Amino acid sequence: MRSRILLLLFCLLLVIVAGCSKKTEITGKQFIPREELVDLLVDLHLIDGITNDRKFYRKYEGVDSIDMVGPIFEKYQVSKEMFDTTMYEYSRYPEIFDQVYNDVLMKLNIMLDENDLEDILKEDEINLDSLVKQQRK
Secondary structure, three states, X not given: OXXXXXXXXXXXXXHXXXXXXXXXXXXXXOOOOHHHHHHHXXXXXXXXXXXXXXXXXXXXXXXXXXXXXXXXXHXXXXXXXXXXXXXXXXXXXXXXXXXXXXXXXXXXXXXXXXXXXXXXXXXXHHHHHHHHHHHHO
């Protein structure tokens, strides 16, 4: 009787310890590596943003963001099945998925900041040109 109770307690302890261990990384040949996944998701979101703009639809009627997914998968040498498998696995571990999307958002924000900086520099160059022209008069 005592041995059964000890065995039951041991099994319970084993289940608790196994349940408390957290997965910190998704690995395996069937999954897209994390850094590559981040870059792929950045490209997917950029294409989605571009194709949702009215100017895009006026210029490229009949083309949708879904039509652009294939070339992105080809760029990263990833199949739709591999992408779906990877996304499914990440969805099982929301903490890891949050980290991936934090990296995606970080890269997109850096791109946005660089674009804003280029716009500011262009404005400053235009303003500088107009100031120089005024000084020469």
